Amino acid sequence: MNKGVIVSIALLATAAFATAGLADTRKGMKIDGAREFKEHCAVCHPDGGNIVNPAKTLKRSTLAANGVRTWKDIVAKMRNPGPGMTKFEKKDVSDKEARAIAEYVLKSFK
Missing domain, CATH: 1.10.760.10 (Cytochrome c-like domain)
Structure with missing residues (x-):
């Protein structure tokens, strides 16, 4: 795999985890x-x-x-x-x- 594909996959994975983290924070809000x-x-x-x-x-x-x-x-x-x-x-x-x-x-x- 070339370097660009690996970087893209890593960025997408990071974004997915960050979005999930924000959703959990909102659920806990009063x-x-x-x-x-x-x-x-x-x-x-x-x-x-x-x-x-x-x-x-x-x-x-x-x-x-x-x-x-x-x-x-x-x-x-x-x-x-x-x-x-x-x-x-x-x-x-x-x-x-x-x-x-x-x-x-x-x-x-x-």
């Missing part, structure tokens, strides 16, 4: 619940409200009155909502993103 909320939820729930059903806000007391008390309850609603709410499949909002959103909701809308 997900920003506020950013995810703004991206997926804020259109219908501005400031924790509800433009579709104003009686069902994201305030803790309203959530509790509807049987929603934990981040797991919120994620369950995201995955299987009632009428008027968009269903968020795992392929659209990962479990980690959904949990970050749910924890943000519980922390932010008291």
Whole structure:
């Protein structure tokens, strides 16, 4: 093999390993619940409200009155909502993103 082919293969291998390393770093990053909320939820729930059903806000007391008390309850609603709410499949909002959103909701809308 000539020297140029060997160098090209070495550079491609190095690039492949570097790219894989970057992907692993991104996976380990903490997900920003506020950013995810703004991206997926804020259109219908501005400031924790509800433009579709104003009686069902994201305030803790309203959530509790509807049987929603934990981040797991919120994620369950995201995955299987009632009428008027968009269903968020795992392929659209990962479990980690959904949990970050749910924890943000519980922390932010008291």
